[in-house]
Amino acid sequence: MIDIIKRNKEVKKILSREFGFNNVSVKNDRGTAYGWCKVNIYNIEKPKDCYCDKKELNPYGYHCRNCLNKLNKITDTAYKLLRDIKFYTYYDDMNYEHKEIIVQAHFLE
Numbered sequence: 001m002i003d004i005i006k007r008n009k010e011v012k013k014i015l016s017r018e019f020g021f022n023n024v025s026v027k028n029d030r031g032t033a034y035g036w037c038k039v040n041i042y043n044i045e046k047p048k049d050c051y052c053d054k055k056e057l058n059p060y061g062y063h064c065r066n067c068l069n070k071l072n073k074i075t076d077t078a079y080k081l082l083r084d085i086k087f088y089t090y091y092d093d094m095n096y097e098h099k100e101i102i103v104q105a106h107f108l109e
């Protein structure tokens with residue numbers, strides 16, 4: 001068994017150091033997904049070379065490529081910082097083991 005409350009506090013502490021206490025939210029799923037750790041990181045600044053609003057370059061996307069790269073970099077950093085934390089795991093159809101944590105990054109509105 002994992003002490004989820006203690007675990008989440010540790011996750012919050014580690015990510016707060018990198019992203020700031022008020023920008024990090026750590027929650028636990030309820031019900032059947034209980035144990036899943038859901039992390040949100042807020043107030044990320046958009047990259048200077050963002051072209052989200054240029055329709056001819058970004059016809060389909062909600063975020064442009066440069067914004068997506070930035071968000072991916074943030075979530076990658078978070079996963080790396082949390083690599084020693086213990087999470088529950090599950091196996092996918094290919095029998096790969098995955099940790100039950102999801103990190104999402106959000107731009108400053």
Ligand SMILES: [Zn+2]
Nearest residue numbers: 050052064067
């Ligand atoms: Zn953009």
